[in-house]
Amino acid sequence: xxxxxAPDEAGIxxxxxxxxxxxxxxxxxxxxxxxxxxxRSDRAVAGIYAAKGRPSFNPLIVHLPDLAAVDRYAEVGxxxxxxxxxxxxxxxxxxxxxxxDAGLSNLVTAGLPTVxxxxxxxxxxxxxxxxxxxxxxxxxxxxxxxxxxxxxDHVLDGLCGRIAAVLDGGPCAVGLESTIxxxxxxxxxxxxxxxxxxxxxxxxxxxxxTGGDARKPTAPGQLASHYAPEAGVRLNATSxxxxxxxxxxxxxxxxxTLSEAGDLIEAAARLFDILRQADRxxxxxxxxxxxxxxxxxxxxxxNDRLRRxxxxx
Ligand code: TXA
Ligand code: MG
Numbered sequence: 001x002x003x004x005x006a007p008d009e010a011g012i013x014x015x016x017x018x019x020x021x022x023x024x025x026x027x028x029x030x031x032x033x034x035x036x037x038x039x040r041s042d043r044a045v046a047g048i049y050a051a052k053g054r055p056s057f058n059p060l061i062v063h064l065p066d067l068a069a070v071d072r073y074a075e076v077g078x079x080x081x082x083x084x085x086x087x088x089x090x091x092x093x094x095x096x097x098x099x100x101d102a103g104l105s106n107l108v109t110a111g112l113p114t115v116x117x118x119x120x121x122x123x124x125x126x127x128x129x130x131x132x133x134x135x136x137x138x139x140x141x142x143x144x145x146x147x148x149x150x151x152x153d154h155v156l157d158g159l160c161g162r163i164a165a166v167l168d169g170g171p172c173a174v175g176l177e178s179t180i181x182x183x184x185x186x187x188x189x190x191x192x193x194x195x196x197x198x199x200x201x202x203x204x205x206x207x208x209x210t211g212g213d214a215r216k217p218t219a220p221g222q223l224a225s226h227y228a229p230e231a232g233v234r235l236n237a238t239s240x241x242x243x244x245x246x247x248x249x250x251x252x253x254x255x256x257t258l259s260e261a262g263d264l265i266e267a268a269a270r271l272f273d274i275l276r277q278a279d280r281x282x283x284x285x286x287x288x289x290x291x292x293x294x295x296x297x298x299x300x301x302x303n304d305r306l307r308r309x310x311x312x313x
Contacts, residue, residue, distance in 0.1 A: 004166055007169050011167055012167070019132045022043050024051055026159065026163055029120040031120070033151075034125075035048055035141035036137065038137070039135035041105060050162075051162040053143055059108065059115075059116060061137070062137055063129060064119055067088055070084070073104060073135060074099055076094075077183060078184065079183040079187055086203040088119040089119045090119070091174050091193060092178055092193075092194070093117065093179065093181070094183055095182045096117055097113060097114055098115040104137075105137075124169040140177060141158070146227075147276060147279075150175050152166050152167075152169070171269070175270060176194050178193045179192060179193035180193065181200065189210050196300065230282075231286045232286075234289045237252075240254065244287045245281045249290075256277060265298060267298070275309065290306055
């Protein structure tokens with residue numbers, strides 16, 4: 001049985017108690033819903049991998065309420081600190097050297113000497129992290145390889161019965177996972193996401209190298225066929241071919257649209273819900289075609305997710 005918890009004092013207290021008991025709780029962040037467990041508990045972290053069906057070599061993001069809490073677990077270098085001060089709380093994840101006395105389950109980092117840390121801005125995530133008082137490991141709350149959840153009912157579609165509870169905070173505002181950066185010594189983009197690359201480069205005062213790719217998956221978001229709907233996906237379409245559901249953007253009109261106004265922020269927030277809707281409309285053996293999305297700002301992360309949704313599997 002999976003409990004649905006209301007976004008109030010009682011719901012947060014129940015969620016924090018379940019986490020303290022080593023149970024799994026999904027909770028909203030401003031990016032996507034997270035599948036949370038106590039990052040110090042091998043049992044809880046093993047439970048996350050099992051619930052997602054995730055290959056155990058893919059490490060998890062640890063969530064904390066503020067930068068002060070991070071120093072207990074990781075070494076925060078100068079560029080990381082500058083980015084943290086500029087973008088936390090928010091949709092940014094920093095990969096940092098793990099402290100030897102961090103006390104995190106080895107399963108969280110999959111044995112790596114680094115740990116990915118995020119300070120989410122969503123008020124419910126903040127309240128839950130403070131009520132729990134410890135590090136929360138949380139990948140996106142979807143079965144491995146499937147579309148990330150941006151609403152509580154998306155979570156239940158994929159994980160009902162496999163988690164203790166979902167804290168229902170309504171739709172996620174950003175809608176795309178966090179941007180993942182390795183900051184020191186040389187800043188490198190590991191996954192485009194909710195903080196645009198242009199904003200990070202402006203804060204750093206230097207360009208970001210682009211890191212791993214699908215052939216060297218240091219981050220599972222980098223596996224080629226991540227974010228896959230059931231239907232086949234075609235990109236850069238300006239009209240529907242027979243049997244296709246066209247998803248529009250701006251002037252390209254379709255059965256559905258990411259943003260009629262051509263607004264990338266709106267498109268990001270709607271992307272994963274639209275992927276699910278289009279998948280249902282396309283039906284078995286159907287296909288989805290996406291209008292072109294500009295490769296600037298959040299468009300970089302949107303196109304990254306769409307290319308993975310379209311990748312052969
Ligand atoms: O917005 C988000 O980041 C969401 C919410 C729930 O916070 N979480 C999320 O987690 O997207 P997940 O597990 O789906 O993606 C975590 C990414 C993976 O691609 C993983 O490989 C990468 O973070 N990662 C974790 N630890 C890492 C490390 N030490 N070095 C490099 N990449 C790491
Ligand atoms: Mg994910």
